[in-house]
Amino acid sequence: MMFQCHKGKALQITTRALSSINPAGVDTSADKVSLVQGASRGLGLEFVRQLxxxxxxxIATCRNPSAATDLQLLKDHHQHRLHVVQLDTGNEASIHAAAEQVSEVHSHINLLLNVSGVLHIPGVMSPETALNRVxxxxxxRVFRVNTFGPIxxxxxFAPLLINxxxxxxxxxxxxxxxxxxxxxxIGDNRLGGWYSYRASKTALNQLTKTMSLELARKNQKVAAIVLHPGTVATDLSAPFQRNVAPEKLFTKERAIxxxxxVVDRVQMKDTGSYVAWDGTPVVW
Known part of the structure; x- marks a missing residue:
């Protein structure tokens, strides 16, 4: 499993010999708390299932829990382990209210996954293929979902992660x-297009990198990374799948x-990395 270190070189991740780590490198401690932001469907929902x-x-958050039917079914089967919390990433007050609600139940969060994203909205917007469509x-709209909300x-939730x-x-x-x-x-952009989506993800990468440096400088043992999941068969990618080779189009189950x-093997020396689904570094 390969990650990118601070100097841009690849490094080898090894399985950790800790009491709470099984041979596959997975944290098996019963008091681990994971939070999935954007959990109502798609990749977020699959993260919840596998966790x-x-x-x-x-903890699974989404904008409208009452309408998240599949998430509520999971809640019915895992009442004591799954907590569903309302959180609208487009509303800062909603984000802080969700953090307050979670802090009343949990003193810490070991893993935060920011999953929600937007590429197109049928009948409303689609990725710009030319400058005159920006x-x-x-x-x-795209930056609010893909960039502002996650940061x-x-x-x-930083205080709970720091705890x-x-x-x-x-x-x-x-x-x-x-x-x-x-x-x-930026370095891998050879095709252009998708102005808003590309830029929103580039900005998220920069914000995550900057956050990782601050946390490390303050000696907080909280690693921050950005992940490229590959092309996954979800609603987000549905209109753009026809040019993807079958072996490169992942199911949600495989992608997560x-x-x-990858996440299981993150160490502090990997903080600030930009990592693909197979653990290889992505050029900034």
Whole structure:
């Protein structure tokens, strides 16, 4: 498993020999708390499903929990381990209210996954294929979901992550993992297009990198990374799948399994990394 270190070189991640780590490198401690932001469907919902297959508690947030039918079904089967919390990433007051609600139940969060994202809205907006299609309205809409929301969630839940870091180690820190995309890479941009989406992910990458430096400078054992999940068969990518080779179009189940394998092996020396689904570094 490969990550990018601070100097831009690849480094080898090894399985950690800690009492709470199984041979596969997975944290099996029963008091682990994971939070998935954007959990009503797609990748977020699958993160919740797979995390519930492990010990520990899971917090699932979404804008409208009452309409999240599949999430509520999971709640019915995991009443004591799954907590569903209303959180609208477009409303800062809602984000802080969610953090307050979670802090009343949990003293710490070991893993924060920011998953929500927008690429297109049928009948409303689609990725811009030309400069003359860029509008203020779409820029603001995409940045609010893909960039502003995730970093404000990190801000609101940082105290709980820092609390987890107080009992963590360099080999097994608390982790913030923000879902980005390879199209957010400036160095890898060879096709152009998708102005708002690309730029929103690039901005998220920069915000995450900057946050990682602050946390490390303050000696907080909280690693922050950005993840490229690959092309996954979800509603977000549905209109754009026809040019994807079958072997490169992942099911949600496979995609999340791969991403959790990457997250499981994050150490403090990996903080600030931009990592693909297979653990290889993505050029900034």
């Amino acid at each position: 519930l297959a492990r010990p520990g508690s899971v 509008t203020m309205e779409n820029l603001e 404000l969630v990190c801000k609101a 987890a870091g107080k009992t963590a180690t360099d080999e097994h820190p608390a982790v913030i993992a923000n879902l980005s995309a390879r199209v957010g890479s 399994k791969q991403l959790l394998e």
